Amino acid sequence: MCLETLVGRGVAEFEYTYDFGDNWQHRVVIEHVGVAYPDVDYSLYLDGERAAPPEDVGDPPGFFDFIEAMANSRHPAHKDMIRWYGRPFNPRDFGESAVATTVRDIAAKRKVAMLAFERSRQTR
Known part of the structure; x- marks a missing residue:
């Protein structure tokens, strides 16, 4: 279903799941609909x-574990995560x-x- 159809039906917010296996749930809010010029x-x-979570990082708790390990060079999984991802990860840099x-x-x-x-x- 396209956004135009949802807006036409009065829908201003909806949820969708990305990657059913890892259950990444997103809430989308349509804040404004303007004129197309x-x-x-x-x-x-x-x-x-x-930044978006890397593919195959797992579910949301797995992503938080990944961020924690990447941010702390003393974390036991830090070197493994750098090796797996291929470089440092900064969640603020998208x-x-x-x-x-x-x-x-x-x-x-x-x-x-x-x-x-x-x-x-x-x-x-």
Whole structure:
């Protein structure tokens, strides 16, 4: 189901589960629905914070154990976690510039596709 359908039905908040095996539950709150401006290339990156858990880190308590071990060089699992993950992990660094670039790239590709679609409709 798309967000447009949910908003149309008056839904302002919902939950979904990512990775049913590890049971990562998320609550999504639709804070604002604005007008889509034709001269804006969507999708837009607005803001973000905190890194996502690495794949296969386990359930939420497993992620907290991972963060604790990564943050403390004296933790018994620290070296194993560095080896497993491949580098240090900072939960505050989510790679904001890379995220912003990726979203801009998606918007550019979407714009090209939309323009091609519009041209295909005009030639009929």
